[in-house]
Amino acid sequence: MSEEHEYGTSRRVFIAGAAVAAVAGVGLAASGTAAQGAALPLTPQCTDGHDTPPVIEGPYFRRNSPLRTNLRTTGVTGVLLSLTGFVYDIRCRPLANVLLDFWQADQRGEYDNTTSAYRGRGHQFTGKDGSYTLETIVPKDYPGRTPHIHVKVQAPGGPILTTQLYFPGTTRAYGMNVAQLNQRDAYYITQTVITLGTLTSNRYPAKFDFVVGV
Structure with missing residues (x-):
């Protein structure tokens, strides 16, 4: 269950919509037959049937971290x-x-x-x-x-x-x-x-x- 995009092949993605189906000329079986030849949107798929697996917390978790989406604060450099x-x-x-x-x-x-x-x-x-x-x-x-x-x-x-x-x-x-x-x-x-x-x-x-x- 993957598609090619900027990041390569992703394990969990939304599959492209009707435009892709029209170009490919195919649809997923679950979508049924397109009325009067019109392509139906492909069925969204995001999972292989399992949720994301857990891994241990480790010793360095700290509660009450700040609300922020950027961790590149003072002193943090690198790739x-x-x-x-x-x-x-x-x-x-x-x-x-x-x-x-x-x-x-x-x-x-x-x-x-x-x-x-x-x-x-x-x-x-x-x-x-x-x-x-x-x-x-x-x-x-x-x-x-x-x-x-x-x-x-x-x-x-x-x-x-x-x-x-x-x-x-x-x-x-x-x-x-x-x-x-x-x-x-x-x-x-x-x-x-x-x-x-x-x-x-x-x-x-x-x-x-x-x-x-x-």
Whole structure:
């Protein structure tokens, strides 16, 4: 269940609409037969039948992170990352006002655990269309761990999903061999690898869609 777009192949996406169906001349079987030859929109698909899997919280979570979508605060430099996506339920419905609480290591592989600045930490809520945007950097690895971003996701009144986002082995940042680091990390899973676009002007565009229970 994927499509080609700016970021490559995404595991959880909305498939294109009627225009694509008209060009391709095909529709999904679930859509039925088009009346009088008109192409019907393709059926939206966002999930492989499972919600986003959990990964351990780890020791560095801090409560009461600030409300912000940009983690590039004072002292945070490195390879820039612009992460976007949506939060869906398992029936492919976009979810508004979902809490996303992110935290990560910096360009040195260190967490801000002591200052009131909450560097590398922040929470936000999805928009009416279920979308979110996070401006941050690619975190560096540290002993025993591959680069990753922690996140807690909670739809209004729903359970909390705690997971980690990982990077493709081809990621270029800080001289890391991400493919090797992924293989050595005991918590790494392929289901939560983000999809990266092309590195341009020291910035990666990236995408990841969450699917959560409500």
